[in-house]
Amino acid sequence: MVFRAVFKAIQALVLLTIGTIVFFIAALTWSYYFDVISGAEPFSSSSWVERSNPYKITNDPGCVRGGMALDLIQKEILKSKTQKQVSEILGTPDKISDSTFSYELGQCSGLGWHNSILVIKFMNNSVHNLKIVRDAP
Numbered sequence: 509m510v511f512r513a514v515f516k517a518i519q520a521l522v523l524l525t526i527g528t529i530v531f532f533i534a535a536l537t538w539s540y541y542f543d544v545i546s547g548a549e550p551f552s553s554s555s556w557v558e559r560s561n562p563y564k565i566t567n568d569p570g571c572v573r574g575g576m577a578l579d580l581i582q583k584e585i586l587k588s589k590t591q592k593q594v595s596e597i598l599g600t601p602d603k604i605s606d607s608t609f610s611y612e613l614g615q616c617s618g619l620g621w622h623n624s625i626l627v628i629k630f631m632n633n634s635v636h637n638l639k640i641v642r643d644a645p
Contacts, residue, residue, distance in 0.1 A: 546616055549575025551585055557599040562614035572614035577626045577640055586628065586635045594628060594635065607631065617642035 555576065562572035580586055586594055594609060595601070601609035607630040616624035623643035629636050 546571040546574035546578060548578040548582060551576045551579040551583070553597050556597075559614075560599055560602075560611075562612055569614045571616035571624070573611070573626070574613045574616035574624060574640070577611075577613050577616075577624075580626070581638050581640070586638060588634050590633050591630055601628075612643075613640065616640065 556573060559572045562569040586597070589597070591609070598609075598611060602612045602625075603610040609628040609630075611626040611628075613624040613626055615622060617640075625641055625643050626638065627641050628638050
């Protein structure tokens with residue numbers, strides 16, 4: 509009887525430990541692939557343009573514009589803006605393809621090890637969607 513109670517307690521402890529480890533690995537994996545490691549920073553058009561080349565000084569710049577990109581997304585600053593208005597606010601995009609503008613943010617993904625990009629998609633010449641993505645290597 510005592511043996512059975514001790515066995516169940518040990519079994520519960522082992523399951524709890526395994527669950528905690530799995531949760532930790534899942535959280536780390538999510539952070540590595542999808543999280544942006546920056547707190548929101550108030551958006552400033554002049555600061556954004558000033559930081560337009562995050563790799564100008566060093567190849568390891570950190571998350572130079574990530575905080576402002578989060579602010580753009582959270583406050584919907586670019587909502588319903590045209591391509592021309594977005595260019596006036598953010599400057600010339602680093603990449604233009606189809607109806608998409610891309611702006612480099614610095615190393616904001618993968619626990620600060622991978623480059624991130626703000627991707628702005630347009631539909632009918634107005635902003636349809638903004639998101640921060642990890643740059644493909």
